[in-house]
Amino acid sequence: MRRAVVAAAALATALAVPATASAHATMKEAHPAEQGRVEQPPREITLRFDQSVEAPPNAIVVLAPDGRRLSGTVTQTDRNTVVRARVRGAVSGQAYTVRWRVVSADGHVGMGVFTFGVAVTPPPPTEAVGSSGMTWRDDAARWALFASLALMIGVVGIRLLVLPGELDPRVERRIHLLGALGAFLALNTGIAGFVIRSANALQVSGVDLLYADLSPFAESTRFGTAFLVTTLGFGVCLTILVVAWALDVPLLRWPAFLLGLALVWGYPLSGHQATEPNATLLGAVADWVHLVTAMLWVGGVLTLAVVVWPLAPRLRREAFLRFSRVAVLLVGLLVAAGTIVAIERLPELSDLWGTSYGQTLLVKIGLVCVALAWGGFHHAVVRPRLERGVTPPGVGRSLLGESAVALAVLFAAAVLVNGAPPPVEAGSTTATPTSVR
Amino acid sequence: MLPRAEIAHWLFAAGFLFFGLVLLAEAIVGQAVFRRRAWRAYLWPSLALFAGVWLWVIAIFSTFSTLHLVAHSIWAQAATAAGAVELARVRGRLHSSYWSLVTAGALLVSGGSFLVHEQNGWLFSRSAFLHHLIGWTLVVASLFPLGAALRPRRAVWVYGFALTWIAVAVMLFSDRDIAPIFGHLSDLAGGTP
Numbered sequence: 280m281r282r283a284v285v286a287a288a289a290l291a292t293a294l295a296v297p298a299t300a301s302a303h304a305t306m307k308e309a310h311p312a313e314q315g316r317v318e319q320p321p322r323e324i325t326l327r328f329d330q331s332v333e334a335p336p337n338a339i340v341v342l343a344p345d346g347r348r349l350s351g352t353v354t355q356t357d358r359n360t361v362v363r364a365r366v367r368g369a370v371s372g373q374a375y376t377v378r379w380r381v382v383s384a385d386g387h388v389g390m391g392v393f394t395f396g397v398a399v400t401p402p403p404p405t406e407a408v409g410s411s412g413m414t415w416r417d418d419a420a421r422w423a424l425f426a427s428l429a430l431m432i433g434v435v436g437i438r439l440l441v442l443p444g445e446l447d448p449r450v451e452r453r454i455h456l457l458g459a460l461g462a463f464l465a466l467n468t469g470i471a472g473f474v475i476r477s478a479n480a481l482q483v484s485g486v487d488l489l490y491a492d493l494s495p496f497a498e499s500t501r502f503g504t505a506f507l508v509t510t511l512g513f514g515v516c517l518t519i520l521v522v523a524w525a526l527d528v529p530l531l532r533w534p535a536f537l538l539g540l541a542l543v544w545g546y547p548l549s550g551h552q553a554t555e556p557n558a559t560l561l562g563a564v565a566d567w568v569h570l571v572t573a574m575l576w577v578g579g580v581l582t583l584a585v586v587v588w589p590l591a592p593r594l595r596r597e598a599f600l601r602f603s604r605v606a607v608l609l610v611g612l613l614v615a616a617g618t619i620v621a622i623e624r625l626p627e628l629s630d631l632w633g634t635s636y637g638q639t640l641l642v643k644i645g646l647v648c649v650a651l652a653w654g655g656f657h658h659a660v661v662r663p664r665l666e667r668g669v670t671p672p673g674v675g676r677s678l679l680g681e682s683a684v685a686l687a688v689l690f691a692a693a694v695l696v697n698g699a700p701p702p703v704e705a706g707s708t709t710a711t712p713t714s715v716r
Numbered sequence: 717m718l719p720r721a722e723i724a725h726w727l728f729a730a731g732f733l734f735f736g737l738v739l740l741a742e743a744i745v746g747q748a749v750f751r752r753r754a755w756r757a758y759l760w761p762s763l764a765l766f767a768g769v770w771l772w773v774i775a776i777f778s779t780f781s782t783l784h785l786v787a788h789s790i791w792a793q794a795a796t797a798a799g800a801v802e803l804a805r806v807r808g809r810l811h812s813s814y815w816s817l818v819t820a821g822a823l824l825v826s827g828g829s830f831l832v833h834e835q836n837g838w839l840f841s842r843s844a845f846l847h848h849l850i851g852w853t854l855v856v857a858s859l860f861p862l863g864a865a866l867r868p869r870r871a872v873w874v875y876g877f878a879l880t881w882i883a884v885a886v887m888l889f890s891d892r893d894i895a896p897i898f899g900h901l902s903d904l905a906g907g908t909p
Contacts, residue, residue: 305780305781383835387835389781463793466789466793467789470785470786470789474782474785477782488782489781489782489783490781490782490783490835491781491782492779492780492781493779493780493781493782493785494779494780496779497776497779498779503779506776507776510772510775510776510789511772511773511776514768514769514772514775514792514796515769515772517793517796518765518768518769518796521765521796521797521799521800521803522765522800522803524800524804524809525761525800525801525803525804525807525809526803526807527807527809
């Protein structure tokens, strides 16, 4: 206890004592502009900060697409708020990467990356020279996001669609809790995913990442736009769900559920797949249906396993039978939509084993088969017994097992959404058999 | 498209001033009189929930640093949590006075985030000074709902909580991006020493 008090006092003192020379700068303006297009090769890069900064010799590095460095030593003007670097060798028709790094007066390193094009449209900053591709962290963040959405959309959706009417207060409370928890986690895992992906392009971690400029990723990329829209939308969903709980009006969950369904659109529209030359509206719709049905299915199984079975023995039979009927429809839509998406992304059958994307898809299909077999067992063996009024032992544990497999399927889905399918040449329906992850 | 930082500060200052005055009115006339119109009881939780949604709007405009994005998202979630719990108390779903601890926690976390997200020292600029001041005000103000949880009958907690928001509103109205503090602008901020 005494140690805790001393630690708290030390922290309070550290926060209270002002630093005598601390300042953290933010980049306010760049020329050429971030993700901008200029018609003539620039002779210098200019960055303007809101405060004076210290610029090391390599504060601005301009890189050609082949990795050649085109920038020279930097100079500073305007009371050290403007940093310039001369550029030599830039030519028309190419895009360039600018990596900047300055030291604020507080010792913190501010940094950022952006691209610009000379008579061409530049690529997004995620494709800047030196950026790393997706890592396991991106996949983990995406999986956590999908699992959160399975709680928010799945559990709430199953309550609205499969279990309408008045429920045991304990069941209602837990559904409120899981729905709000799902929205809370969706918000925070979404933020984590955005920061992780930006860090891949910035090539920073730790404290440096805290001061990194993420605005080029938010404003100039499809995933950034999706992040902004879904963050605001999930914030609204969270507010609606907690109001539904506080006022005890379960029907208020409808707008949160419908808004959640709409927001899932952001993922098919912002993924790698949407930018492929053979991408179609049908494929995007199928992708959305695939994600939504998967979340409802996972949410339904979770609702049975962690809400109905432990809390409401009298509701078990009715809930199980109702969900069984809906599950057949969900699984049918899930498989049909998944097939459409797979055909669009892998036009050649050999892509399934010849590319890393196809191999991941095979793993996912295997996991889906396990989950379907598990669900089929419930449908064929447990359901008839429940209809006869007999509750077989171990169903709760079996539902938990099916939930675990369903969450594993979501992980494979997360890896696929983050990955890029084999590239397809414009005007062609044949994929180039190369590994892209 | 990006609103200037002071516009967001002033917008929230106006909201907090209204919030503080509502709470002060309730403290002065007493809860029984204030809540003769039932809707008045819903003002405080509704304003907190509304502030939570607005803070998400500000959060998505704060991607100029990871720290700002995270700090604004923390404030949004703190406001939502406090508003939801208070709404449930008004509605009669929650009864224990210990639920005030949620508001205390929200203030503590919000104050801590204010202090951490301000990257400059106290005397760097007016906004830096005010951010430090607001952070410490919120940290100290977390004692009011804490007191309300432990000694619910004492009026001092209600007055303290109300005056906190009026003080925060005044500080936010004084907040500007880079401006002199007490007539002096740090040379580090690009000013003349």
